[in-house]
Amino acid sequence: MFGSLDSVFFIVVLALLFDYTNGFHDAANVVSTVIATRVLKPLAAIILAAFLNLLGATQISAVAHTITSGLIAPASATQMIVLCAIVGAIFWNLLTWYFGIPSSSTYALVGGMVGAAWVYAGTAAILWNGLVQKVIIPMILSPIAGFVLGLLAMKTIYFFSKNPKNLKIFAHLQIASASLVALSHGLNDAQKSMGIISLGLFASGLILSPYIPFWVIASCAVMMGLGTASGGFRIIRTVGYEITPLQPVQGFAAETSASCVILAASFLGMPVSSTHMIVGSITGVGAAKGMRNVRWGTGKKLILAWILTLPGSALVAALAFYVLRYIL
DSSP: OTTSHHHHHHHHHHHHHHHHHHHHHHHHHHHHHHHHTTSSOHHHHHHHHHHHHHHHHTSOOHHHHHHHHSSBOGGGOOHHHHHHHHHHHHHHHHHHHHTTOOOOHHHHHHHHHHHHHHHHHOGGGBOHHHHIIIIIHHHHHHHHHHHHHHHHHHHHHHHHOOSGGGGGGHHHHHHHHHHHHHHHHHHHHHHHHHHHHHHHHHHTTSSSSOOOOHHHHHHHHHHHHHHHHHOOHHHHHHHHHSSSOOOHHHHHHHHHHHHHHHHHHHHTTOOOOHHHHHHHHHHHHHHTTOGGGSOHHHHHHHHHHHHHHHHHHHHHHHHHHHHHHHHO
């Protein structure tokens, strides 16, 4: 099968399916705060996020190029590797969505790529410098940055808005901050699917270098938007209601803080997790009112899921490789 146009079609379809699951899985992070604060109704929030996710996805950032050529050696990027990486990522997305755990689609895909490449060609197939610098370090530091920015933003707002009446304006400002988070989510997250499709085309010899064709950009943007429009209410419940009580002012601070880090990472080619960012920022704004204002038990469960994402999706991709090589 592999080496044929049918196999390329199979890879593209699965990658777009992953993009769709990314939309309804990670988009929950985009809309959870604005729904929890009752600034927008769920349907309105999801439609807004879907449109801005689609718009953000059409803007190429360095993240797509990191996925395409910065994590595994191009010589090891076979169709089987790409296929198994996507299988691992989709499985992990569906598993964590089922349990309402806001894990990272970003790291699920990276884990899938690493796991499949490892069993195919050993550790030499993995570009360790790129993996550490573009993925591992940002994975650790980005939610910390979100927490600190959210904490500082909330403290600053409290300092300058001692009159509670002044906080009412944030019900309007949060629509803008939610829009910014949706735009930055599309800019960072849809790039992963673009990168993996381009990697599959390159492995098939259909493109001479791992660049991103326009039709790939357009199709990933549409699927991200459709996935977002489907919603992800299991995860919305966890992020919006089970970490800390949220008011519009806190939603604004969390969304703005998360957006700043996601946008910066996008232009640096770091495929960070919007999930980690928004959860870190929400925790930060909750802690600004006092550590007891945060449900740390929920945070511990999320951290455990985050730790397991890379090895978990890598394991699934590796198992998929062993199974599929005897079938296809």
